[in-house]
Amino acid sequence: MDNITLNNGVQLPPIGFGVFQSSPEDTVDAVRTALDVGYRHIDTAAAYGNERQVGEAIRASDVDRDDIVVETKVFPTDYGHDETLHAFEKASGKLGIDTIDVLILHQPAPDRFEKTVQAYKALETLYADGKVRAIGVSNFMPHHLRSLLEQTDIIPALNQIELHPYFTQPDVQRADAEHGILDQAWSPIGGITFYPGWGSDERVSVMDDPTIRAIAEVHGKTPAQVMLRWHVQQGRNAIPKSTNPGRIAENFAVFDFALSDDELGRLDRLDTGRRSGPDPDGDSSRFDARTIPEA
Numbered sequence: 001m002d003n004i005t006l007n008n009g010v011q012l013p014p015i016g017f018g019v020f021q022s023s024p025e026d027t028v029d030a031v032r033t034a035l036d037v038g039y040r041h042i043d044t045a046a047a048y049g050n051e052r053q054v055g056e057a058i059r060a061s062d063v064d065r066d067d068i069v070v071e072t073k074v075f076p077t078d079y080g081h082d083e084t085l086h087a088f089e090k091a092s093g094k095l096g097i098d099t100i101d102v103l104i105l106h107q108p109a110p111d112r113f114e115k116t117v118q119a120y121k122a123l124e125t126l127y128a129d130g131k132v133r134a135i136g137v138s139n140f141m142p143h144h145l146r147s148l149l150e151q152t153d154i155i156p157a158l159n160q161i162e163l164h165p166y167f168t169q170p171d172v173q174r175a176d177a178e179h180g181i182l183d184q185a186w187s188p189i190g191g192i193t194f195y196p197g198w199g200s201d202e203r204v205s206v207m208d209d210p211t212i213r214a215i216a217e218v219h220g221k222t223p224a225q226v227m228l229r230w231h232v233q234q235g236r237n238a239i240p241k242s243t244n245p246g247r248i249a250e251n252f253a254v255f256d257f258a259l260s261d262d263e264l265g266r267l268d269r270l271d272t273g274r275r276s277g278p279d280p281d282g283d284s285s286r287f288d289a290r291t292i293p294e295a
């Protein structure tokens with residue numbers, strides 16, 4: 001498994017571990033299992049309410065803290081220069097670590113973009129002070145990136161976006177590539193196309209896709225493993241979530257087979273161009289109800 005090198009030299013494994021919707025009760029066991037299986041990158045967020053448990057799992061594991069890339073996200077209600085500096089204190093306090101490896105802005109707040117820019121400038125300060133090893137963004141579309149790059153100094157190391165076979169965002173991938181920004185895939189196995197409590201009943205689960213199932217059968221692998229291998233071979237970082245020990249292991253067992261160019265092309269052609277997650281250009285007032293608690 002070769003690491004990915006971010007645009008500032010920091011190393012990131014191609015497969016990380018997501019904890020969105022992992023309850024605080026489940027998170028310690030899930031992260032410990034992931035570290036035992038071999039994951040060395042955990043993706044959490046202030047808004048997930050489980051940073052404390054991620055930190056607890058890291059401290060309880062036999063893996064050295066320095067061998068783990070800890071990534072977390074600042075929520076828009078904490079945007080603004082001083083607010084975001086304080087958001088770092090909240091996150092590092094809950095995680096119980098002095099240095100956050102990757103700290104990113106969770107969403108653009110398009111109708112309050114000056115706050116978003118101030119938040120990013122705070123990330124730049126934290127980076128200059130050595131408190132974070134890499135900074136980035138999430139759910140930024142090309143016009144958000146353009147505007148951010150015009151007003152700030154450090155190019156984001158990564159952009160975490162919805163990216164699975166039914167929604168590949170080629171325009172965002174192109175804009176990221178142009179600036180040396182890594183594409184980090186959220187819902188990399190299409191969770192947002194099937195997990196309960198989100199979206200309409202007409203959703204079609206990526207897991208049931210006949211092309212993916214056929215490719216999986218050829219390799220004796222599962223649909224999730226095929227999708228993760230597709231990300232790895234195309235140079236992306238993917239952060240599948242599971243609280244199930246068997247699936248945590250399954251999602252990491254993707255380094256013993258390879259997809260052909262033809263198979264990669266067949267997966268690429270499944271793109272529907274339809275987003276399942278929230279529109280990053282949506283009204284920023286939707287964030288206001290969520291306050292991130294102190295550490």
Ligand SMILES: NC(=O)c1ccc[n+]([C@@H]2O[C@H](COP(=O)([O-])OP(=O)(O)OC[C@H]3O[C@@H](n4cnc5c(N)ncnc54)[C@H](OP(=O)(O)O)[C@@H]3O)[C@@H](O)[C@H]2O)c1
Nearest residue numbers: 018019020186187188189190191195224240241242243247
């Ligand atoms: N930046 C953002 O706005 C944003 C948005 C969403 C997610 N994320 C990040 O991305 C991570 C992953 O995305 P996600 O959680 O949305 O979706 P995902 O990882 O694509 O899928 C997770 C779902 O798939 C199930 N699952 C996991 N492994 C499986 C397997 N091998 N076979 C069948 N089902 C499987 C999980 O259930 P079980 O737990 O029961 O296995 C869960 O319901 C998140 O945890 C979070 O860290 C970021």
